[in-house]
Amino acid sequence: xxxxxxxxxxxxxxxxxxxxxxxxxxxxxxxxxxxxxxxxxxxxxxxxxxxxxxxxxxxxxxxxxxxxxxxxxxxxxxxxxxxxxxxxxxxxxxxxxxxxxxxxxxxxxxxxxxxxxxxxxxxxxxxxxxxxxxxxxxxxxxxxxxxxxxxxxxxxxxxxxxxxxxxxxxxxxxxxxxxxxxxxxxxxxxxxxxxxxxxxxxxxxxxxxxxxxxxxxxxxxxxxxxxxxxxxxxxxxxxxxxxxxxxxxxxxxxxxxxxxxxxxxxxxxxxxxxxxxxxxxxxxxxxxxxxxxxxxxxxxxxxxxxxxxxxxxxxxxxxxxxxxxxxxxxxxxxxxxxxxxxxxxxxxxxxxxxxxxxxxxxxxxxxxxxxxxxxxxxxxxxxxxxxxxxxxxxxxxxxxxxxxxxxxxxxxxxxxxxxxxxxxxxxxxxxxxxxxxxxxxxxx
Amino acid sequence: xxxxxxxxxxxxxxxxxxxxxxxxxxxxxxxxxxxxxxxxxxxxxxxxxxxxxxxxxxxxxxxxxxxxxxxxxxxxxxxxxxxxxxxxxxxxxxxxxxxxxxxxxxxxxxxxxxxxxxxxxxxxxxxxxxxxxxxxxxxxxxxxxxxxxxxxxxxxxxxxxxxxxxxxxxxxxxxxxxxxxxxxxxxxxxxxxxxxxxxxxxxxxxxxxxxxxxxxxxxxxxxxxxxxxxxxxxxxxxxxxxxxxxxxxxxxxxxxxxxxxxxxxxxxxxxxxxxxxxxxxxxxxxxxxxxxxxxxxxxxxxxxxxxxxxxxxxxxxxxxxxxxxxxxxxxxxxxxxxxxxxxxxxxxxxxxxxxxxxxxxxxxxxxxxxxxxxxxxxxxxxxxxxxxxxxxxxxxxxxxxxxxxxxxxxxxxxxxxxxxxxxxxxxxxxxxxxxxxxxxxxxxxx
Numbered sequence: 001x002x003x004x005x006x007x008x009x010x011x012x013x014x015x016x017x018x019x020x021x022x023x024x025x026x027x028x029x030x031x032x033x034x035x036x037x038x039x040x041x042x043x044x045x046x047x048x049x050x051x052x053x054x055x056x057x058x059x060x061x062x063x064x065x066x067x068x069x070x071x072x073x074x075x076x077x078x079x080x081x082x083x084x085x086x087x088x089x090x091x092x093x094x095x096x097x098x099x100x101x102x103x104x105x106x107x108x109x110x111x112x113x114x115x116x117x118x119x120x121x122x123x124x125x126x127x128x129x130x131x132x133x134x135x136x137x138x139x140x141x142x143x144x145x146x147x148x149x150x151x152x153x154x155x156x157x158x159x160x161x162x163x164x165x166x167x168x169x170x171x172x173x174x175x176x177x178x179x180x181x182x183x184x185x186x187x188x189x190x191x192x193x194x195x196x197x198x199x200x201x202x203x204x205x206x207x208x209x210x211x212x213x214x215x216x217x218x219x220x221x222x223x224x225x226x227x228x229x230x231x232x233x234x235x236x237x238x239x240x241x242x243x244x245x246x247x248x249x250x251x252x253x254x255x256x257x258x259x260x261x262x263x264x265x266x267x268x269x270x271x272x273x274x275x276x277x278x279x280x281x282x283x284x285x286x287x288x289x290x291x292x293x294x295x296x297x298x299x300x301x302x303x304x305x306x307x308x309x310x311x312x313x314x315x316x317x318x319x320x321x322x323x324x325x326x327x328x329x330x331x332x333x334x335x336x337x338x339x340x341x342x343x344x345x346x347x348x349x350x351x352x353x354x355x356x357x358x359x360x361x362x363x364x365x366x367x368x369x370x371x372x373x374x375x376x377x378x379x380x381x382x383x384x385x386x387x388x389x390x391x392x393x394x395x396x397x398x399x400x401x402x403x404x405x406x407x408x409x410x411x412x413x414x415x416x417x418x419x420x421x422x423x424x425x426x427x428x429x430x431x432x433x434x435x436x437x438x439x440x441x442x443x444x
Numbered sequence: 445x446x447x448x449x450x451x452x453x454x455x456x457x458x459x460x461x462x463x464x465x466x467x468x469x470x471x472x473x474x475x476x477x478x479x480x481x482x483x484x485x486x487x488x489x490x491x492x493x494x495x496x497x498x499x500x501x502x503x504x505x506x507x508x509x510x511x512x513x514x515x516x517x518x519x520x521x522x523x524x525x526x527x528x529x530x531x532x533x534x535x536x537x538x539x540x541x542x543x544x545x546x547x548x549x550x551x552x553x554x555x556x557x558x559x560x561x562x563x564x565x566x567x568x569x570x571x572x573x574x575x576x577x578x579x580x581x582x583x584x585x586x587x588x589x590x591x592x593x594x595x596x597x598x599x600x601x602x603x604x605x606x607x608x609x610x611x612x613x614x615x616x617x618x619x620x621x622x623x624x625x626x627x628x629x630x631x632x633x634x635x636x637x638x639x640x641x642x643x644x645x646x647x648x649x650x651x652x653x654x655x656x657x658x659x660x661x662x663x664x665x666x667x668x669x670x671x672x673x674x675x676x677x678x679x680x681x682x683x684x685x686x687x688x689x690x691x692x693x694x695x696x697x698x699x700x701x702x703x704x705x706x707x708x709x710x711x712x713x714x715x716x717x718x719x720x721x722x723x724x725x726x727x728x729x730x731x732x733x734x735x736x737x738x739x740x741x742x743x744x745x746x747x748x749x750x751x752x753x754x755x756x757x758x759x760x761x762x763x764x765x766x767x768x769x770x771x772x773x774x775x776x777x778x779x780x781x782x783x784x785x786x787x788x789x790x791x792x793x794x795x796x797x798x799x800x801x802x803x804x805x806x807x808x809x810x811x812x813x814x815x816x817x818x819x820x821x822x823x824x825x826x827x828x829x830x831x832x833x834x835x836x837x838x839x840x841x842x843x844x845x846x847x848x849x850x851x852x853x854x855x856x857x858x859x860x861x862x863x864x865x866x867x868x869x870x871x872x873x874x875x876x877x878x879x880x881x882x883x884x885x886x887x888x889x890x
Contacts, residue, residue: 024623031621034563034653040533060552062651067631076629077619077653080560086529087564090478107548109502109584117523121478121530140647141552176520178474180466183742185474185520186513204583208504210476210520299626 006418007379007409008386008427010053010098010238010273011046011398013084015039016074018277019361019392020306021297023074029394033074036087042394043088046095049402050417052426053096053127054088055220055388056081060105061137069305082114089122096423098127098220103160104153105133105142108196109203111160112167115217116209124213124422128164129220130235132157154227159198161219161235166194168216170206172436190436192443214424215432224252224337233259237429238271240388242337244344244358249274249383271385271427274378277392279365280400287365294392295357303356310359311338321353362392368404372412375405379414449825449860450494450832450874451852452541452681452716453844457481458516460720461805461838462749463740465516469842474516478527482534484844491848492862494832494873495539495570495681496531497663498524502548503580506756511748525557532565539870541570541663541681546603547596548576548585551644554603555610558660559652567656567869570681572663573674575600577776579756590775597670602643604662604678609637611659612881613649635883657871658879667695667779676702676713680876683834684717685780687807692717692829714874717829720809720836721817723846734811737838738803746802747795753780764796809838814850818858821851825860 015032016023023030032038043054056079063075070076081099089097097118101111111128119126132153133139139147148156175190194205221236223229232239233256243249257267279294281287304316307325314328325345328338345355364374378384391397409415420426457475458465465474475481485496505518512519524542532540540561544554554571562569575596576582582590591599618633637648664679666672675682676699686692692715700710722737724730744760751759755774762769768788774781787807788798810820824830837843855861871878 021626023621023628024626026623028623030623031619036533036564036566059651060556061647062649067634071629071631071634072626073628076634076649076651077614078651079563080556080652082526083529083557083560083564086526087533090482090530090533105550106553107585110549113502113523114526117526120476120522121526137647140645142550143645176474178465178472178516180468180470180472183463183466183514183740185465185516188509188513202586204503204580206504208501208519208521209523297626 004413005428006416007384007414008052008271008273009050009415010055010096010386010388011051012388012390013039013042013054013056014390015042015394017361017393017397018390019294020073020302021294022361022393024297025294025393025396027396033078039079039084040088040091042398043092043095045398045402047092049406050419051095051389052386052419053098053423054085055098055129056084056100057129058100058102058131059135059138060102060133061135061141063135064305064309065137066301066305069299069301072299072302082118086118086121089118089125093123094125094419094426096125096127096218096426097122098129098218100129100131102131102133102138103157104148105138107203108160108163108167108201109205112164112207113209115164116168116207116212119212119214119217120210124424126212126214126217127220127238127423128217129222129240130157130161131222150225151227154231156200157231158234159201163194163196163198163201163203165216166196167203167205167207168212169434170194171209171211172434172439173211173215174436176210187436189440192439211434214422215434218423218427218429229256229259232256233263233265233270236270238273238386238427241272241274243274243383244340246378246381246383249378250381253383272383273386273388274384275390276375276387277361277363277390278371278401278405279362279392279397280368280371280405282367284366284370287367291362291365294362295360298357298360303353306356306359307341307352310341316352319352321356322351324349324351325355361390368408371401371405372408375409376412376414446859448862449821449830449855450714450716451861452832452834453488453493453496454718454834454836455481455485455496455498456517456837457521457840459839459843460836461737461741462515462745463737463742464839466740467737467839467842470839474520475840476520476522478530481527482531484841485531485535485538487844487848489535489538491852492865493538495541495870497541497570497572497834498522498527498543499572500524500543500545500574501578501581502545502576503578503584505578505752506580507748507752508760510744514742514745525561528569529561529564532561532568536566537568537865537868539568539570539661539873540565541572541661541870543572543574545574545576545581546600547591548581551603551606551646552610552650555607555650556652559611559650559655562655562657562660563652567871569655569657570661570663570870572665572683573600573604573678574665593668593775593778594670597666597674599643600674601677602641606637606639606641606644606646608659609639609882610646610648610650611655612883613637614654615881615883616654616658619653654881657869658881661870661874661876667777671779672699672702675699676708677706680712680714681874682713682715684715685783686717686829687783689824689827689829692824693827696829712876714831715829716832716834717824718808718836719821719833720805720838721847721851722809722811722838722843723814723817723850725813725850727813727816730811730813734809738805741803743799743803746799750784750798750802753777753784755781759795762795764799765794768793768795768798814854817851818854818860821855822858822860
């Protein structure tokens with residue numbers, strides 16, 4: 001009988017901390033959003049600790065146009081993911097490198113190439129977090145007055161991913177004999193145009209780089225609405241999920257498995273990584289004190305924005321933070337998220353302030369044992385194959401998690417460092433191979 | 445101190461010569477190994493090159509399969525900005541210049557990538573602005589045909605104006621990171637672009653602090669009328685394809701005159717003619733290496749290269765002992781096409797002779813000992829054809845090694861080239877001022 005598979009940890013890149021006020025935390029990383037040396041230090045720390053992936057979120061605009069709150073956060077200035085991860089690729093050797101790229105405001109040829117290039121640069125460690133964009137400002141930076149509708153952007157996303165995967169498969173693994181003696185570099189039978197023609201996306205191919213070492217870089221996805229879930233079930237290999245309770249997580253995994261079955265895929269083809277934003281201290285009280293201190297650093301304008309950014313474009317500026325959540329109109333943003341948040345506020349009778357604090361970061365607090373128990377519970381319940389860890393303040397919260405929580409998980413046999421030759425190997429995902437013979441067969 | 449020249453490395457991981465990937469010491473994977481490239485670039489940095497430059501195409505050319513099967517770079521290369529970002533982490537001084545097309549990109553995306561690279565590298569980014577070349581690029585981006593030459597240049601001009609505006613989104617001192625008050629940046633130091641143009645509509649602001657260089661350096665290679673106009677208006681780092689001294693002098697003088705007419709200082713427009721060198725300790729050894737190099741290039745590939753630059757014309761089915769036929773104007777590089785046709789007419793070449801001439805690359809590769817190469821450089825430099833050279837390496841690593849160990853010391857001995865970096869940014873290497881933000885000194889907009 002084989003040893004139990006280790007879960008995976010991904011670290012979310014957030015150099016001054018993921019909590020909205022994390023950059024203000026004493027001894028923290030204020031002002032290091034664009035510090036290349038610190039970015040590299042963090043990546044190496046995560047790699048040395050055995051994290052399977054480094055994940056870079058992205059929005060192709062600033063994160064909102066209300067400057068009163070935005071100017072109090074780190075969300076107006078940050079590295080572009082492909083440039084950042086390519087630099088990190090050059091100074092790491094094992095950790096997976098996951099870049100967020102939107103299908104709404106890019107072209108598939110560009111993204112297929114960037115990911116193939118990153119996969120070659122890193123020796124097979126690239127991943128792509130497929131998003132469809134949510135912030136209204138993103139549209140306006142790309143010539144559109146308004147964002148695509150929710151349904152329309154998923155149609156585009158499906159065509160986009162089909163085209164990108166088609167481009168990766170436009171060159172066989174063995175297309176390049178590179179025979180110096182005969183002078184033959186390319187076996188032309190191992191490459192073909194794809195001539196993809198969709199409603200939104202047209203691209204001819206072939207790609208002008210060798211097939212990625214992983215065949216396909218690993219596809220990450222976070223869609224939680226019904227449309228998003230169907231999309232994730234079709235394309236996703238690792239799913240970032242945001243359930244807030246174990247019951248919610250169980251319902252999510254069950255629904256995903258149904259969706260997977262409908263697409264002819266198996267439970268084990270897709271890994272689910274819930275989010276985790278840990279505050280660890282030697283006592284529960286001390287962890288709670290840190291959490292309170294962090295939340296106390298949140299300005300009222302920022303608290304209002306947290307709710308607004310999650311539930312839609314409603315102006316909260318006149319609302320009393322210490323009153324219950326008012327009635328809200330429907331939104332074109334992430335539907336599942338808005339509904340979940342509103343339901344949470346209603347069921348627990350939360351004030352706006354209490355609700356906002358739940359979304360500011362640092363959602364799991366306790367002693368190392370408590371953190372390990374929480375992780376173990378979710379893993380045993382079959383709802384977590386790994387966790388996407390967003391450290392609320394740095395370097396402190398990462399140092400504590402790595403030093404105190406990981407050894408407990410290792411001793412309990414839940415997790416251990418387990419790097420493979422490529423990111424796919426690390427995750428235990430199959431490599432989609434493609435030989436010249438395969439291509440010839442498809443063509444005939 | 446006397447005027448000094450600049451050196452840019454046009455780096456192709458498989459070697460710059462079409463048959464170069466076959467050279468005995470060339471990497472077996474033809475360059476898809478960042479470790480090997482980083483080692484080469486470290487040598488160029490030790491030799492105090494101003495920058496390394498990575499060219500690009502957004503597709504595989506429509507060349508005949510008999511040609512494509514025998515070439516490396518256009519089939520199989522890193523995407524430039526990802527490669528340069530990796531190199532940023534492995535180097536500390538050398539400039540990092542990459543090609544990105546304005547025809548098949550969006551200003552917001554490109555502004556961000558180069559700002560991000562500039563921050564990652566501590567101010568070493570440069571952008572070679574191209575309008576793209578081949579029909580395959582159009583097809584990869586959902587168009588049936590490549591937009592016509594002048595329309596591409598109009599788009600490029602507005603693209604650049606938009607990118608400059610985005611780079612100025614935040615004032616240089618916008619970010620406070622005041623943990624006490626909780627102010628990360630001064631809201632008054634953020635500027636919405638509100639660009640509404642013929643080609644683009646971009647609201648801004650860019651989601652990254654102003655680049656360390658203010659603006660990454662703008663490289664350009666326009667040689668046609670529209671290209672020269674764009675280069676004179678925007679270019680700071682100009683690649684010249686001229687292969688004859690008189691053409692190179694004309695080009696450099698014309699560009700500087702055009703820039704001056706637009707109110708720019710001619711000193712802010714640096715011209716870099718191409719220079720590929722085969723250099724060895726003795727002239728005889730260099731000749732031997734050159735002969736070995738040209739033996740690596742298959743005749744069909746050399747013919748295909750002519751077909752490509754002449755505008756995807758079919759020469760292979762013609763009588764090779766006849767003259768070059770009349771060809772219609774290409775939608776690719778007008779200047780490269782014209783130069784080829786002029787050469788064939790001037791030297792009254794048959795197609796076969798033209799192929800042999802292309803194999804020898806006689807007007808593009810300088811062969812000799814260190815003195816010969818330095819003499820060539822000095823002659824062009826003194827004649828006003830060059831502020832620096834765009835140095836190509838027919839094969840790697842051999843020609844990189846030879847250039848940095850033989851030519852660079854000779855240039856230094858002659859006082860023509862720096863012995864150490866005096867600045868940290870690419871602008872500082874080039875003696876180019878850091879541009880002020882368009883908002884600097886302006887009262888806050890209401």
